[in-house]
Amino acid sequence: MLPLLIVTAAAVVVMLAISIKRSHLLAVWLTLVGLAAAFFSLWIVAPLTPIQVTPLLIVDGYALFYMGLILAATFVTVILAYGYLENQSGYREELYVLILVAALGSVVLVASSHFVSFFLGLEVLSVALYAMSAYLCARKPPLEAGLKYLVLAAASAAFLLFGMALVYAQLGTMQFGQIAAMLSGGACYSKALLLPGIALIITGIGFKLAVVPFHMWTPDVYEGAPAPVTAFIATVSKGAMVALLLRYFYETGMQHLGSVFLVFSIIAIASMIAGNLLALFQNNVKRILAYSSIAHLGYVLVAFLAGGTRAAEAVTFYLVAYFITTLGAFGVVSVLSNGERDADVLDDYRGLFWRRPVLAGIFTLMLLSLAGIPLTAGFVGKFFLVAAGASSALWGLIFTLIVTSVIGLFYYLRILVALYAPPAETGEAAPAGGLPALSRGGSYVLAALSVLLVWVGVYPAPILDAVQRAVSTLRLF
Amino acid sequence: MILVWLIVILLVAGVLAGFAGRVNTLWPRVISLVAVSIDFVLSLILWSENSSRVQLFPQRKWIEQVDWTWIPRFGIHFHLAMDGLSLLLIVLTFLLGIMSVLISWKEIQKGVGFFHFNLMWILAGILGVFLAVDLFLFYFAWELMLVPMYFLIAIWGHERRIYAAVKFFLFTQLSGLLMLIAILTLYFTHHRETGVYSFEYKDLLGTVLTPHTAMLVMLGFFVAFAVKLPMFPFHTWLPDAHTEAPTAGSVILAGLLLKTGAYGMLRFVVPLFPDAAHAFAPVAMTLAVIGIVYGAVLAFGQTDLKRLVAYTSVSHLGFVLLGIFAWNELALQGALIGMIAHGISTGALFMLVGGLQERTHTREMDRLKGLWATVPVMSGTMLFFALASIGLPGLGDFVGEFLTLLGTYRVSIGLTLVAAIGILISTLYALKVIQRALHGPNTHEWSIPDLGARELLIMIPMMLILLWLGLYPQPVLRTFEPAMHKLQEYAKPHPVLTLNPSVRALSYNGRLPEIKGK
Numbered sequence: 001m002l003p004l005l006i007v008t009a010a011a012v013v014v015m016l017a018i019s020i021k022r023s024h025l026l027a028v029w030l031t032l033v034g035l036a037a038a039f040f041s042l043w044i045v046a047p048l049t050p051i052q053v054t055p056l057l058i059v060d061g062y063a064l065f066y067m068g069l070i071l072a073a074t075f076v077t078v079i080l081a082y083g084y085l086e087n088q089s090g091y092r093e094e095l096y097v098l099i100l101v102a103a104l105g106s107v108v109l110v111a112s113s114h115f116v117s118f119f120l121g122l123e124v125l126s127v128a129l130y131a132m133s134a135y136l137c138a139r140k141p142p143l144e145a146g147l148k149y150l151v152l153a154a155a156s157a158a159f160l161l162f163g164m165a166l167v168y169a170q171l172g173t174m175q176f177g178q179i180a181a182m183l184s185g186g187a188c189y190s191k192a193l194l195l196p197g198i199a200l201i202i203t204g205i206g207f208k209l210a211v212v213p214f215h216m217w218t219p220d221v222y223e224g225a226p227a228p229v230t231a232f233i234a235t236v237s238k239g240a241m242v243a244l245l246l247r248y249f250y251e252t253g254m255q256h257l258g259s260v261f262l263v264f265s266i267i268a269i270a271s272m273i274a275g276n277l278l279a280l281f282q283n284n285v286k287r288i289l290a291y292s293s294i295a296h297l298g299y300v301l302v303a304f305l306a307g308g309t310r311a312a313e314a315v316t317f318y319l320v321a322y323f324i325t326t327l328g329a330f331g332v333v334s335v336l337s338n339g340e341r342d343a344d345v346l347d348d349y350r351g352l353f354w355r356r357p358v359l360a361g362i363f364t365l366m367l368l369s370l371a372g373i374p375l376t377a378g379f380v381g382k383f384f385l386v387a388a389g390a391s392s393a394l395w396g397l398i399f400t401l402i403v404t405s406v407i408g409l410f411y412y413l414r415i416l417v418a419l420y421a422p423p424a425e426t427g428e429a430a431p432a433g434g435l436p437a438l439s440r441g442g443s444y445v446l447a448a449l450s451v452l453l454v455w456v457g458v459y460p461a462p463i464l465d466a467v468q469r470a471v472s473t474l475r476l477f
Numbered sequence: 478m479i480l481v482w483l484i485v486i487l488l489v490a491g492v493l494a495g496f497a498g499r500v501n502t503l504w505p506r507v508i509s510l511v512a513v514s515i516d517f518v519l520s521l522i523l524w525s526e527n528s529s530r531v532q533l534f535p536q537r538k539w540i541e542q543v544d545w546t547w548i549p550r551f552g553i554h555f556h557l558a559m560d561g562l563s564l565l566l567i568v569l570t571f572l573l574g575i576m577s578v579l580i581s582w583k584e585i586q587k588g589v590g591f592f593h594f595n596l597m598w599i600l601a602g603i604l605g606v607f608l609a610v611d612l613f614l615f616y617f618a619w620e621l622m623l624v625p626m627y628f629l630i631a632i633w634g635h636e637r638r639i640y641a642a643v644k645f646f647l648f649t650q651l652s653g654l655l656m657l658i659a660i661l662t663l664y665f666t667h668h669r670e671t672g673v674y675s676f677e678y679k680d681l682l683g684t685v686l687t688p689h690t691a692m693l694v695m696l697g698f699f700v701a702f703a704v705k706l707p708m709f710p711f712h713t714w715l716p717d718a719h720t721e722a723p724t725a726g727s728v729i730l731a732g733l734l735l736k737t738g739a740y741g742m743l744r745f746v747v748p749l750f751p752d753a754a755h756a757f758a759p760v761a762m763t764l765a766v767i768g769i770v771y772g773a774v775l776a777f778g779q780t781d782l783k784r785l786v787a788y789t790s791v792s793h794l795g796f797v798l799l800g801i802f803a804w805n806e807l808a809l810q811g812a813l814i815g816m817i818a819h820g821i822s823t824g825a826l827f828m829l830v831g832g833l834q835e836r837t838h839t840r841e842m843d844r845l846k847g848l849w850a851t852v853p854v855m856s857g858t859m860l861f862f863a864l865a866s867i868g869l870p871g872l873g874d875f876v877g878e879f880l881t882l883l884g885t886y887r888v889s890i891g892l893t894l895v896a897a898i899g900i901l902i903s904t905l906y907a908l909k910v911i912q913r914a915l916h917g918p919n920t921h922e923w924s925i926p927d928l929g930a931r932e933l934l935i936m937i938p939m940m941l942i943l944l945w946l947g948l949y950p951q952p953v954l955r956t957f958e959p960a961m962h963k964l965q966e967y968a969k970p971h972p973v974l975t976l977n978p979s980v981r982a983l984s985y986n987g988r989l990p991e992i993k994g995k
Binding site for chain 2: 386417459468
């Protein structure tokens with residue numbers, strides 16, 4: 001419980017601090033300290049696990065692992081946001097309150113073992129995200145993104161709620177553990193209500209994961225939201241949902257229901273195909289990354305469907321790799337953005353290598369990791385996903401994964417080509433007075449992320465051990 | 478341990494060269510040259526130490542090996558090992574590596590540091606491919622060498638470099654992923670049989686697969702290697718990549734990257750799936766022969782000098798594939814000598830064409846003409862390597878093709894006949910090069926410098942090596958011999974599998990395999 005309380009307290013403290021004295025730096029420091037304290041409190045809590053905190057929350061090794069992941073990612077987002085907002089005019093401090101609230105929602109999600117905490121966590125996360133997407137309200141795209149996200153997320157939340165109600169009406173319980181017991185205990189229930197209920201819940205989850213056919217919002221929101229916020233949506237919000245998905249379905253054993261399996265297979269295949277194909281036609285780096293994230297969640301679902309401990313490990317490991325990579329990629333975007341607009345058009349990156357070799361190198365690493373090329377975390381992650389799929393002989397899904405990831409390679413290469421295009425072709429002379437300085441915090445974070453990326457890609461054993469220990473506490477159905 | 482050093486030296490040199498590129502353009506070249514030369518000397522020492530020592534592969538001994546646990550959860554080891562086959566290819570790798578650094582001395586003037594970083598890392602990746610005996614590590618190295626190669630083509634290539642680089646990357650990546658599925662299937666089958674998770678080459682060698690599965694898995698590997706080789710229907714990336722790459726890139730592509738495909742066939746396809754490979758051999762050999770003739774005919778039809786040389790690779794590597802799948806001692810020896818000789822003769826041709834392009838800024842044969850009078854040494858050298866490439870007796874390629882044909886003759890007379898016709902056509906394209914580009918009146922009034930000291934330093938050793946391979950190939954064959962005997966042993970139809978069904982059922986640990994769809 002301690003980490004949750006610390007995050008909550010941090011949000012309150014930051015809010016109060018803003019009301020006393022407006023200082024960007026102070027807000028950032030308070031936020032970072034709060035996040036770090038919450039992160040380290042995980043080790044204090046660890047010996048006590050697993051504990052059931054009220055019927056709503058379960059704090060076990062699995063929850064702690066994901067909390068750590070979320071808190072670390074939030075930490076990175078905050079640093080990126082600081083560098084990003086320094087260039088912006090207007091009030092900046094409230095964003096950190098929102099980030100903390102969103103992190104709180106995510107942390108609740110990964111620990112939830114009950115429909116109520118599921119919904120609570122989701123809403124806390126979503127409401128904070130509406131405001132975060134539209135934070136730079138002087139510009140048009142963020143407003144549009146925020147509004148789109150608000151309408152669609154609210155609708156999907158309604159679906160989710162209705163689905164929960166249907167399941168509850170049928171089984172009479174909202175606790176994951178009891179649902180599992182009833183499903184396996186052969187209690188008489190009618191599928192006529194249960195299946196629509198599950199389907200509606202999948203809709204709600206699918207929306208947050210942005211898998212096809214619930215992906216419509218993704219490119220617009222990714223493009224419109226400020227780059228650090230996009231990073232947050234792409235990692236923390238999706239990661240928390242995947243954690244919940246694993247717990248919910250693995251603990252209740254619902255994915256063994258034939259129709260649920262079929263639905264997820266279709267979603268996975270459609271996401272991989274649509275995500276990768278649509279990304280081919282984009283010229284906006286944020287949109288490309290948006291579509292690629294749709295595809296990546298499709299890959300994750302392949303391992304999710306494989307079932308079993310190793311699959312859960314593969315999914316979790318892949319998420320770690322995906323977090324590092326996505327934060328890095330959006331980090332580059334956010335570091336390059338200026339006060340007027342985000343650096344999101346492909347032309348912003350043309351010839352970057354000849355201007356800023358290190359930054360281009362980092363971006364290259366991130367793209368290669370997304371494409372699953374060796375020496376990067378993405379390679380190991382994808383390898384585990386394919387291995388998980390192969391161990392359960394899901395050949396159709398695996399072949400889709402392979403073929404679509406080659407298509408995916410094509411648009412990553414497009415960005416790479418732009419990065420390394422000779423400076424002469426850009427048509428503009430290098431600015432005489434040198435290049436604008438990059439934010440220092442952002443640069444350090446990016447460097448750290450690249451080191452981490454390569455380290456996990458070359459020597460994944462320690463992370464894999466941690467993942468294995470975390471997943472072992474999951475009560476598999 | 479020395480195997481790790483060989484790789485580490487290259488990786489470190491690559492990084493150093495990358496940073497040195499910020500200071501000036503000389504340091505990256507010097508660092509790379511020194512690093513590859515050290516590795517070359519080390520590999521020669523390894524060779525001289527082991528050429529006399531009889532290596533018995535069957536006694537579970539490699540010449541050198543390193544085995545570290547890497548990812549225990551999946552039974553993945555960092556396991557490098559070397560036998561005669563890898564030793565020879567490594568020596569070739571470093572030799573061509575030195576030549577690539579030297580040949581880029583003048584050609585590459587932009588982003589020198591990053592260029593040499595890529596060059597060193599490609600060589601390291603290739604080394605990893607030749608040394609890895611853990612299949613995960615092999616796949617790792619296999620994919621790793623693509624990225625720097627992509628950059629080499631995409632940044633320092635010629636006019637259509639982006640198209641060529643992307644095509645190259647996509648072809649090899651897709652086929653590589655098919656191999657990944659094949660590796661994983663093998664891995665999980667092995668686990669089902671023994672309860673042990675292992676990617677180790679020797680563990681997986683004994684894996685018993687149902688014929689149906691074995692064929693599919695074998696094809697997964699085969700396609701990956703066939704694309705690299707390149708075999709006839711999968712060769713379309715090659716002319717583009719070779720033509721557009723900078724000279725060093727073409728040399729490494731032709732000399733080394735194609736060889737990784739042949740190496741994979743020798744090391745993995747046939748030993749891991751002897752029965753499936755045996756059943757598939759007629760198809761592979763037919764495709765190989767088609768490649769020989771088709772490559773030669775297309776080469777004859779080119780007007781772009783570099784593209785012409787690229788197509789000859791398709792033809793020559795067809796011989797290598799033919800030799801591998803004919804699978805008898807003669808043919809295998811032929812394939813091996815062919816691989817090495819092709820690496821040198823085609824590498825040299827690419828360097829000469831690159832040299833011509835540097836001087837005349839064109840690769841079109843019609844625009845060259847009459848160069849003999851102005852650059853006699855260069856033209857003579859070109860004649861030498863062109864003749865080597867068509868298999869002039871006394872030079873390395875001849876030995877390779879001759880042995881391959883002899884070996885194939887025992888298996889199929891028809892295929893041998895067609896392959897021999899391929900040699901005939903190769904004479905045509907070689908003559909065309911000499912006649913169109915070098916002979917005739919100097920109508921364009923070219924007046925260009927002849928080969929310089931640096932270029933002679935590259936060309937003369939390569940000529941000597943080709944002569945040596947052509948006149949006295951025995952040392953090379955001897956190094957390869959123990960490894961080859963073992964390979965041949967694997968490739969023999971498994972007596973247990975073919976003769977005695979009851980024993981075969983036992984080898985599944987009493988469980989009968991699932992045969993789907995039958």
